[in-house]
Amino acid sequence: MNWQTIFKGTGFTSISPDAIEILKDSLFCVDGKGMIAKILQPGEKEYSPLLSQAARENRLVELKPHQYFLPGFVDLHIHAPQWPQIGTALDLPLNEWLNSCTFPLEARYEDTEYARQVYTHLVDTLIANGTTTALYFATIHKESSYLLAEICAEKGQRGLVGKVVMDHQEENPDFYRDASPEEALADTEEFIQQVQELGKTVPQGVYPVVTPRFIPSCSDEALAGLGRLAAKYNVHVQSHCSEGDWEHNFVRKRFGKNDAAALNDFGLLREKSVMAHSVLLDRDDRALFKKTGTAVAHCPLSNAYFANCVAPIKEYMSEGLEVGLGTDISAGYSPGILQNIRQAVTSSRMLEDGTDPSRSPEDRGRRDSRITLKEAFYLATAGGGEALSLPVGKLAPGYAFDAQVVDMTAGNPPFLILPEMDRDILFQKVLFGADPEHIRSVYIQGRKVL
């Protein structure tokens, strides 16, 4: 067997949207390319000889009691430049929040030194939160957007980065927009080529992403051009889609149709497309997503503040849509996917039951909307991998060894662990209770990055 390092320990991984597998005291055999070649269970014939050999050759990484492997998290929606304002200004409606806080901040990334300081800190923070694959909006600036890709490359994180396009002359502030559709497209194409070149030397991969901010901020010409670029280079696409009432209605007014249909007309719904939020999708929108392989980046923390309702994720999942999770930094107040796993479950309960005590129970909620903790875990890991069409998000042969080691003995006090608690209980406790201080180390593509 072709292997370079053996990781020994108990791992938790999704095997389907609603079920996990507990890989007890297993050997995760990782090859020279950082891929999981094989997983051996105690009792299998090769187990003991391989373990001895790896130990002898100093190629064994072994977990201590109550340390567990989880797949690294996939974060499908991050505005990297907004990192300095995380946890602030959440009282404003979306369009005001954009114009008075966010755009002035993003405009600062013309300064690559500011960008370097913020992006370095952000990537470090995301890794410390267990995020091994991250889909980023940068800004309109080609240079600092490329810098973000370089920082991911250096730090070992699998980064997918978009230079943002927002060229609409009326809908964007003078101080922060692409000069013209031509320039936006030329910059995007150059950015794609540069990042693809960079990616050739990066084991875990870095990828360029076609990134119209959202329909309101882009001209028709830019949207159409971006669709063409996505096809020409077969790259990922990201944008916002039907995030809340304001945006949804804005697009309906401009095109007489929903976001999904409009984006599709411009060639922007593709197998490797990820659409943030997608809260207000109707039946036709969902059919379009499914047909094109477009994924939903569900951002439950952000949505509570800016989306005016809860995306019916249970419905999306049962219809077979691809769904993953996003932090939506900084509209979401936390950089952690763990916090979004928790809020995804919590919000789904609040969708199912409704919220207003003055309504009768029958008139309050939306039946059968809850998702379980295991489903939310799936979204955070395997679902994210599927959304990006990358072999990540599972502890399984053929997947990249992207893993975080959660240590239940960390913290002061550490987790309470009693004899009556089986591993399924401990798994739930980790997902509901772990903080970054419990994430002891992180591996991406087999390489230790924390």
Added chain:
Amino acid sequence: MNWQTIFKGTGFTSISPDAIEILKDSLFCVDGKGMIAKILQPGEKEYSPLLSQAARENRLVELKPHQYFLPGFVDLHIHAPQWPQIGTALDLPLNEWLNSCTFPLEARYEDTEYARQVYTHLVDTLIANGTTTALYFATIHKESSYLLAEICAEKGQRGLVGKVVMDHQEENPDFYRDASPEEALADTEEFIQQVQELGKTVPQGVYPVVTPRFIPSCSDEALAGLGRLAAKYNVHVQSHCSEGDWEHNFVRKRFGKNDAAALNDFGLLREKSVMAHSVLLDRDDRALFKKTGTAVAHCPLSNAYFANCVAPIKEYMSEGLEVGLGTDISAGYSPGILQNIRQAVTSSRMLEDGTDPSRSPEDRGRRDSRITLKEAFYLATAGGGEALSLPVGKLAPGYAFDAQVVDMTAGNPPFLILPEMDRDILFQKVLFGADPEHIRSVYIQGRKVL
């Protein structure tokens, strides 16, 4: 001026439900009883001499840059015996959750060794989360309930502890209920006397609490007797009130009135009463709360799972009701009041906007329901103090020095702090972003407990 220790640093405290005061580089002068005698600002005449004297006499505690004092948190609703099951079994409806998980677990606290192990770990965890005052439900067992009060006393936490009463012959399982109303009342009275005796020697105070579990689990006789005991000893009272549809309807069926009216008839709504959840209060219920000085323990995390809707806290606050926050361990998945501050804001937004995307915006939410981060901070600190009629929850003269030191330089990486961020911004970042690892030390009644 009478002082024993000077704490020097910048503190954040509520001065009203919607405003905070930033006490920059202040001297918090704490007397021999652990009370804040005076707070001096730079520039005041006494400031420099006092600072020098305290340093000279080795009675100065000085914060480092980007460490901040916050008032300790007040947690108004904790089921201490449920600590082992936190973060698990959240998929069940309330009555099933009680019968199949919770009651069997609580029954184990007949074993005081089990109780000692769990309660010690719980109090340590709460202190590590910045909780300086805690209102606990224990179990029906007199001995282990008293043990919890002792552990709080020892560890320096201000604990208010109730021996739970649940004597109803049909509504409780055979393996876990008080033998009779007489025995429940006798045990409660003995417990009150014991804890009051213990409290005499405890600087920060420990207090007994009259604790009918909730109306469904108690006989009329027990409820009436508990009301008499509350009056006789002038002690705190706690119970659950109108938590969700099931409980609310159960009480209406039994008494033909809402929880609040029924509890009041039994003499259980009093100045020192705290009623958990209180989600489904109608106008009359709220008037009763206000008239009697009864407080609401708002538990937003728990409510998302078990209450079927969101308590309209903004409305309660504007009507002048006393409101604080509770974790509701273990129906709430986190032991942290910080997480409940965040969810209180988040849930209030979801109440205001509604959750169901298939409804029109007009038919979705409940207007003017949002609370701000500062209001949630008020609930977590000063509001909790008012609820308990104790001088805690503010950094102000006449209040106990209950404080936590939040260190923004802790963590790996630490918080991103940039020159453009003023202290109001940093305050928001702490409340939305701090974890236990940032809580560097905790003081209760002037004494260092972490």
